[in-house]
Amino acid sequence: MSNRRHLRPAEAPRATIADVARLAGVHASTVSRALNPATSGMVTRAVALRVTAAADSLGWRPSALAAGLRTRRSRTIGILVPDLVNPIFPPIVRAAETLLAAQGYATLVANTDNDPARETLLIERMATHLVDGLMLASAAEGTSALELCARLGIPAVLINRRLPGAAASAVTNDDRYGIGLVVAHLVKLGHRRIAHLAGPPGVSTANDRRSGFRAALKAAGLDPASAPIQAARAYAIEAGREAMAALLAGGAPFTAVVAANDMLCLGAYDALAAAGLRVGVDISVTGFNDMPFVDRIHPGLTTVRIQHAAMGREAAGLLLAEIAAPDAPRQDLRLVPELIIRASTRAPPTKS
C-alpha cells in the first residue's frame, strides 16, 4: 500500500466553445460551425483557421454530453452479450468496437447473464445514456429486448443468434451450412451412424444446427429419423458431459458425434473417456465454433470455424447504416463458415 497522493494539476476548467469564440474574436455559433466537419463549409477559410488555432491553443475538447443533449445523438453504441467470458464473444465485441471507434463511436458493453430482467435493465440504462444503437448478442427466444428497443426508439441489430420473425437486422453464421460441412466430412470418412449432441432448446443456433443435421443426413442418403439426438441443457462443458453420457446410455449405436458447440465437446471428451472410448480412434467427434485452443486439446477437435470477427464488424456496419437511414430495409446476413479438420475425426473403426 502506497500513500502517494494524486498530483492534482491546476485543474484548469475545461475550455468551452465560448472561450474559443472569445479568443478567435467570433461568435460561439461560428466556432461550432467551424469545428464541425459537416458544417465547416459554411465558414470562411480564414475564420476556420483562426478558430481551429484558438481551439487547440486553448486545448478545447468537445463535450459529447452537451452536443448529444442538443442533437439527441450520443455517438455511443451499446453491445449486450450474455457473458463476455464465453470465448465466442470477445472477438465479436472486439471487431465491432474497432469499427465503431474508427467511425468516432464509443462502445458500451454489458453482460446480461441471459437474465431477461437484467437485460431489460441494461437496455433501459443504455437508453438513459442515449445510445444511438444497440447490438444484441444475447437474444434468446422469449426475450422482449427487441420490443423494448423499438419502444425506446433505439435501432438494434442481432448478432450470432436470430429471432424468428424479428423486425431487426441480424448477422449470424450459416449454421445449416456449417453442419452440412461436418456431416459431409464424416460421411466421406465412411460414417453411417452419426449422433447429434444438440444445443439447448430455445436458442436459434441449436435449432438451426439440429435441423441442419437432419437435412444433411437426408442429403447424404441416411435416415435422420434413426439418428440418436440428445439435447444438452446449456452450451457448457458439464452439460455436454451429461448429454454425451445420455447418448451412450441410449444404446443406439453410432460411430460419430456431431456436437452443436465446442464447449459440449469438451464434456463429451470426458464422458467418452469415462466410457473407455478413444476420441479419434474408436469414435469421431466434431464441434462448432473453433474456439481458441481447441486445436491444442487432445485430440485436436475437428470443428466449424465461424467468422466471429466478421460478425462483429458486419453487425456494427449494419447498425451504423440503419442509424444513417432508418427506413432502409432490414438485412439478414449469414456468414459462411469453414470446416477445420483435426484429429478428432477419422474413418470409423472396422468391425472386428
Add this chain to the structure above:
Amino acid sequence: MSNRRHLRPAEAPRATIADVARLAGVHASTVSRALNPATSGMVTRAVALRVTAAADSLGWRPSALAAGLRTRRSRTIGILVPDLVNPIFPPIVRAAETLLAAQGYATLVANTDNDPARETLLIERMATHLVDGLMLASAAEGTSALELCARLGIPAVLINRRLPGAAASAVTNDDRYGIGLVVAHLVKLGHRRIAHLAGPPGVSTANDRRSGFRAALKAAGLDPASAPIQAARAYAIEAGREAMAALLAGGAPFTAVVAANDMLCLGAYDALAAAGLRVGVDISVTGFNDMPFVDRIHPGLTTVRIQHAAMGREAAGLLLAEIAAPDAPRQDLRLVPELIIRASTRAPPTKS
C-alpha cells in the same frame, strides 16, 4: 435478405422532468429532487409519491446526458485493454462491468492494440464522453496514459500491470509470489537446473516474474546466475516457440522451464515437440495465468492461477472509491495467486 421494415412506434417524444412536473402539479425542481434518491429526503412523502406516480405513468426516463452536463459526472467508466481477445482480459472486464453496473455505472470498453497513439485517442474520446474514471489494463512502460488522465482530471486505476512510480492505484497479481510457487514446486520435484522463458521487456509482469524467478532460485539454494533465461518478444504463441527454441539452442542444460505466461507455453510445447522432447516426461514446463482450457491441452499445464475476476472487481471498487474521495491515498493491491499442478511437471528424468 429480408425486406421487412422496421415498425416505428408512435415515437412519443420522451417525457421530460417538466412533463412529470406538470402532471404532478409541482415544479420541475421538485420533481428532480423527488426522483433523485440522494435528495428525495428534501421532499414531502406525499409529494414524492405523487411525483413518482406521475413519472412512471408517463414512462419517464432520466437523461444521463442532461444530468451529466449539469453535474459534470456521466456515471460512465471506461476500460482500456490492449486486446479483448487475449483471454486474460474478458474475465477482468466482465467482473468490473458487473460491479459497475450494480452501482449504476455504464462501462465503455476499448482496445488499444498496445498502440500509444490509439491509446491517447481513446482516452481523449472517453474524456469527451466525460467518463468518471478509467481502468487501464494496458499500461506498458513509456505510456503517457496516466499523465494524460491526470491532465484531463480523470481518476484512473491500473489493472494487471503496474507502472513503477505511478501516482495511481493499481490492482495486480503478486507475480513474485506466483513464480515462487512454481519454482518451489519444481525444486520439490527434484529439479535443479531450471530455465526461464521470460516475457517481453518493458512490461511489469515480465520484470516481476523474471526477478521473482531469480529470487526464488536463490531462496531454494540454487544459483540464479547460471540459470538460462530467454525473453520472448511478446506474450504470444509464436514468440514462445522462438524463445524456447533459442533456449534449447543455447546449450545450457535444464530439466524444467518456467514460462512467464501460458501463451508462451503453447509455443514452447511446439518447440519442445520439434526437438523430440516430451513435456511432462523429458522436461517439465510451467505457465502463468491459468488461461481457459490449458487444463485440456496435452499434457495439462501446471500453471499459476490468477484471480482475474477479483482483479476487475477490486479495481472497479478502488476506482469508485477514488471518485468518491479523490484525496484518499492511492492503493497498490496485490492479489494472491494459486499453484495449479497438472501433468506438465514431473520429477526430472533420472540420468541413464
Add this chain to the structure above:
DNA sequence: GCGATTTCTGCAATCGATTGCATTGGAGGC
C-alpha cells in the same frame, strides 16, 4: 398566540453545444 425557526417548494440560472432565423457586408448586375 406570536415570533423564530425549520421544512418544503418554486424560481431561475446553469452546464456546453447546436441550429433556425435575422442581420450584415460585399459582390455583382444593370
Add this chain to the structure above:
DNA sequence: GCCTCCAATGCAATCGATTGCAGAAATCGC
C-alpha cells in the same frame, strides 16, 4: 452608383436536468 442577392456571421432559443437562493408554509418555543 444604386439595388439585389447571396454568403458569412451573429443572435437567441433549445436540449433536460440540477441546484443555490428565496419565499412560503409549517412547526416549535415560550
